[in-house]
Amino acid sequence: MYRTHSNGELRLKHVGEEVTLAGWVQKTRDKGFMIWVDLRDRYGITQLIFDEERTPKEMVERAKTLGREFVIQIKGEVIERVSKNKNIPTGEVEILVKELTILNKSVIPPFTIEDETDGGDELRMKYRYLDIRRNPVKNNLIFRHKVAMETRKYLSDSGFIEVETPYLIKSTPEGARDFVVPSRMNEGQFYALPQSPQTFKQLLMVGGMDKYFQIVKCFRDEDLRADRQPEFTQIDCEMAFVEQEDILNTFEGLTRHLLKEINGVEVTKFPRMSYDEAIKKYGNDKPDIRFGMEFGELNEVAQHKDFGVFNNAELVVGIAVPGGNAYTRKEIDKLIEWVKRPQVGALGMVYARCNDDGTYKSSVDKFYTQDDLAKWAQVTGAKSGDLICVLSGNADKVRTQLSALRMELAERLGLRKSNEFAPLWVVDFPLLEWDEETERYHAMHHPFTSPKPEDMTLLDTDPGKVRANAYDLVLNGNEIGGGSIRIHDKATQALMLGHLGFTPEQAKEQFGFLMNAFEYGAPPHGGIAFGLDRLVAILGGQETIRDFIAFPKNNSGRDIMIDAPSKIDDQQLDELNLKLDLKKT
Ligand code: ASP
Numbered sequence: 001m002y003r004t005h006s007n008g009e010l011r012l013k014h015v016g017e018e019v020t021l022a023g024w025v026q027k028t029r030d031k032g033f034m035i036w037v038d039l040r041d042r043y044g045i046t047q048l049i050f051d052e053e054r055t056p057k058e059m060v061e062r063a064k065t066l067g068r069e070f071v072i073q074i075k076g077e078v079i080e081r082v083s084k085n086k087n088i089p090t091g092e093v094e095i096l097v098k099e100l101t102i103l104n105k106s107v108i109p110p111f112t113i114e115d116e117t118d119g120g121d122e123l124r125m126k127y128r129y130l131d132i133r134r135n136p137v138k139n140n141l142i143f144r145h146k147v148a149m150e151t152r153k154y155l156s157d158s159g160f161i162e163v164e165t166p167y168l169i170k171s172t173p174e175g176a177r178d179f180v181v182p183s184r185m186n187e188g189q190f191y192a193l194p195q196s197p198q199t200f201k202q203l204l205m206v207g208g209m210d211k212y213f214q215i216v217k218c219f220r221d222e223d224l225r226a227d228r229q230p231e232f233t234q235i236d237c238e239m240a241f242v243e244q245e246d247i248l249n250t251f252e253g254l255t256r257h258l259l260k261e262i263n264g265v266e267v268t269k270f271p272r273m274s275y276d277e278a279i280k281k282y283g284n285d286k287p288d289i290r291f292g293m294e295f296g297e298l299n300e301v302a303q304h305k306d307f308g309v310f311n312n313a314e315l316v317v318g319i320a321v322p323g324g325n326a327y328t329r330k331e332i333d334k335l336i337e338w339v340k341r342p343q344v345g346a347l348g349m350v351y352a353r354c355n356d357d358g359t360y361k362s363s364v365d366k367f368y369t370q371d372d373l374a375k376w377a378q379v380t381g382a383k384s385g386d387l388i389c390v391l392s393g394n395a396d397k398v399r400t401q402l403s404a405l406r407m408e409l410a411e412r413l414g415l416r417k418s419n420e421f422a423p424l425w426v427v428d429f430p431l432l433e434w435d436e437e438t439e440r441y442h443a444m445h446h447p448f449t450s451p452k453p454e455d456m457t458l459l460d461t462d463p464g465k466v467r468a469n470a471y472d473l474v475l476n477g478n479e480i481g482g483g484s485i486r487i488h489d490k491a492t493q494a495l496m497l498g499h500l501g502f503t504p505e506q507a508k509e510q511f512g513f514l515m516n517a518f519e520y521g522a523p524p525h526g527g528i529a530f531g532l533d534r535l536v537a538i539l540g541g542q543e544t545i546r547d548f549i550a551f552p553k554n555n556s557g558r559d560i561m562i563d564a565p566s567k568i569d570d571q572q573l574d575e576l577n578l579k580l581d582l583k584k585t
Pocket of ligand 1: 195197483527529
């Protein structure tokens with residue numbers, strides 16, 4: 001038997017017991033006549049003591065050879081510690097070692113296996129198995145496990161069946177490029193890895209499964225923005241015979257369950273907001289509503305004066321920064337520099353201070369009277385002591401820029417509290433989105449999303465105005481889930497694909513299997529998918545998903561531990577009947 005107890009288990013009540021423990025050497029302290037060793041495993045740390053008076057000399061000598069991360073097994077007696085360590089649960093006892101076995105040696109690890117490590121990101125990723133020994137990463141993985149288990153429990157208890165769907169499939173458009181896999185047995189042909197199990201879960205509804213879920217890997221070959229992974233995990237769900245309302249209620253239930261079980265937080269309200277309103281009020285379709293700072297549109301009150309910049313703008317829009325009048329001139333200048341950074345891209349920023357005595361002082365006093373500025377304050381909801389920040393220009397761009405400023409300022413003001421949870425359903429998304437580059441419409445969600453029946457007539461006349469039965473669940477400014485009611489008849493699906501630029505032949509070739517299935521009694525259905533990595537990070541009160549993934553990829557999509565992707569040898573290429581002819585870039 002390798003161990004009788006874990007290293008997190010022993011307490012005063014065990015004093016006098018003979019125990020066997022195993023684990024890694026966290027550190028040793030050698031006082032010459034006495035050696036202490038901290039022994040670590042997943043469950044905690046237990047202190048071992050080798051002491052010249054009570055331990056055989058040979059063993060003390062061997063204990064001196066123990067290095068960091070050696071794997072050892074010991075037998076010994078639990079004794080009460082003289083100087084107790086209140087910081088760890090086992091801190092009242094130690095083990096007087098009577099037998100020591102070195103199970104495996106370790107070379108010196110490239111970084112310290114401590115909560116605060118000296119290892120940089122790349123090094124930690126290269127030796128991820130060592131990183132996982134550290135509490136922060138280990139605890140995140142355990143946390144993720146709990147979220148996954150609670151999800152499975154909730155959904156299974158609600159009648160959902162977990163069904164696996166294949167990874168070697170045909171392209172499912174979710175707005176990214178596919179990862180492809182050559183087929184040896186079907187020369188010259190390729191599988192695509194699923195961007196999501198979208199079509200399969202719809203086929204499961206046609207198959208009568210009624211309520212499906214799956215915690216599943218999805219693959220999208222996108223340029224990796226910070227904190228994106230080429231492979232990520234979804235809680236993927238689909239239900240038959242449902243309307244949007246049924247889905248929102250079901251998944252409010254799941255979210256509420258998770259927040260309660262995982263965070264101990266009871267969230268009662270799941271407000272709903274239309275996409276249009278979210279864009280107008282927050283410049284963003286995933287607004288963080290833990291704080292206010294809503295946009296105030298100032299066209300009416302700020303245009304038609306002598307200020308050309310505003311007069312020529314499509315949109316003039318501002319926010320009130322609570323307490324912002326306390327900023328010095330220098331700090332405001334810095335803020336202006338911040339919005340002008342290429343990442344934000346504003347051309348400039350106008351501001352107005354709201355003084356305590358009810359007067360205003362703006363950067364455009366030449367053009368605006370106190371009365372004008374009072375109207376700005378009214379529209380943006382600014383109170384005395386606040387600062388009004390105003391951007392102007394192309395409406396879409398300006399909203400995005402002001403949204404970035406709003407989030408940045410809220411962060412600086414400590415308004416984005418990690419222990420506060422404010423979910424929000426964003427509904428009524430546009431069905432289609434115009435793409436400047438390809439000069440055609442794309443499905444905003446995916447091509448299987450149902451238009452709102454009342455908007456169907458607009459599909460030919462004003463496609464951009466058609467709303468979809470699509471919804472996103474937003475939590476604290478992050479989209480944690482998104483889904484839609486689907487098209488479930490062949491004619492509408494064909495019509496939709498036509499609007500997306502597929503010829504009937506292309507539609508048949510790519511989605512014939514789905515449209516055929518729709519001819520055999522497809523029930524009305526809809527679903528949603530949650531991004532598990534992000535959800536776990538948010539519930540865990542952290543910003544990045546990477547440390548909730550056991551073996552993540554870096555920003556170039558590489559796993560630097562196993563060194564993938566990598567070349568394959570000629571024989572493998574041969575078997576696949578492929579020849580590389582790489583374009584020089
Ligand atoms: N397949 C969709 C996605 O991955 C989710 C859904 O519509 O259920 O975003």
